[in-house]
Amino acid sequence: MNQPIKNIAVFTSGGDAPGMNAAVRAVVRTSIYYGKEIYGIYRGYEGMIDNDLVKLNARSVSNIIQRGGTILKSARSQEFRTAEGRRKAYENLQERKIDALVAVGGDGTFTGLHNFYKEYEMPVICIPGTIDNDLPGTDFTVGYDTATNTAVDAIDKIRDTALSHNRLFFIEVMGRDSGNIAINSGIAGGAVAIIIPEEETTIEQLIEKLDETARNNKKSSLVVVAEGGKSGNALEIAQQVQERYSYYETKVTILGHLQRGGAPTYFDRVLASKMGVAAVEGLLSDKTDMIVGIRNGQIVFNKFDDIMHRPPEIEAEALRIAKILAI
Ligand code: F6P
Numbered sequence: 001m002n003q004p005i006k007n008i009a010v011f012t013s014g015g016d017a018p019g020m021n022a023a024v025r026a027v028v029r030t031s032i033y034y035g036k037e038i039y040g041i042y043r044g045y046e047g048m049i050d051n052d053l054v055k056l057n058a059r060s061v062s063n064i065i066q067r068g069g070t071i072l073k074s075a076r077s078q079e080f081r082t083a084e085g086r087r088k089a090y091e092n093l094q095e096r097k098i099d100a101l102v103a104v105g106g107d108g109t110f111t112g113l114h115n116f117y118k119e120y121e122m123p124v125i126c127i128p129g130t131i132d133n134d135l136p137g138t139d140f141t142v143g144y145d146t147a148t149n150t151a152v153d154a155i156d157k158i159r160d161t162a163l164s165h166n167r168l169f170f171i172e173v174m175g176r177d178s179g180n181i182a183i184n185s186g187i188a189g190g191a192v193a194i195i196i197p198e199e200e201t202t203i204e205q206l207i208e209k210l211d212e213t214a215r216n217n218k219k220s221s222l223v224v225v226a227e228g229g230k231s232g233n234a235l236e237i238a239q240q241v242q243e244r245y246s247y248y249e250t251k252v253t254i255l256g257h258l259q260r261g262g263a264p265t266y267f268d269r270v271l272a273s274k275m276g277v278a279a280v281e282g283l284l285s286d287k288t289d290m291i292v293g294i295r296n297g298q299i300v301f302n303k304f305d306d307i308m309h310r311p312p313e314i315e316a317e318a319l320r321i322a323k324i325l326a327i
Helices: 020-033 044-050 083-095 107-120 144-165 180-188 203-215 234-244 256-260 266-284 316-325
Strands: 007-012 037-041 053-056 100-105 124-128 167-173 193-195 221-226 249-254 290-295 298-303
Touching (some): 044 083, 144 221
Parallel strands (some): 007 037
């Protein structure tokens, strides 16, 4: 049994995701509910190294459950990757008597905290917060539902104009290494093809598909491309297609960071709330070096070492469905 935890600190790190605020709120209020002191660290590991912390109370997190972004701000810290950076962070936490950490972020955040835990044995727990939904051990990450809905909303709007002009649109969504947003926004938006980093789609295969649907009387088409696609980004793919296939006039829309903003959906708010409560309750029942997840609607706790070496889970069944429906 570890020493009883008295002072917890929460931070958000890596790419911000809608619902991070709801997670912070849940961590803060659950900590207070259990009689603990709770601190917020600004700018993730950067703030930990710079001693940029503030004590929070239940009212500090009022009126944030519905807000996108993160009130604690976020960063991708290079310094925390070094032992020296982690040492500075530890000393700052020691000074404030912080004895447990809750991180909201993605795989880089988790790896940083895992290394920190191995060096300093401070109890730590992670909440998966990233729009990419690319973390093992959970069906959903906080922010993914909102970002995918944002992408679908944009795709629907592009469809209106694509149809009015008989055009082919390439719509680039986020996901450097992950096709999840592309797959599900592609299905929901009725894309003729979905190009993702996890699967090779050649330009020839794409043209064949476009040609087949044009012969089936399709007058306009939408192709959803994840930014990390193997054949290049949406602009590069569109250019290669246009050079070889002139049936459609071709346009490109890159959705970019607008997918990261906006009010979280009810799903992300509830997910973040459940995970935030679980993270604190987990810490208080001696769970450490763990990542909160949700599997079939149930909260689970995964040990970092048990899941982080696993390859990302790709939604093979969703891809199959998308192909059946794109005729
Ligand atoms: O990890 C989330 C994500 O939005 C990815 O989809 C995207 O590739 C990346 O972050 C962009 O990162 P940044 O905002 O640092 O450019």
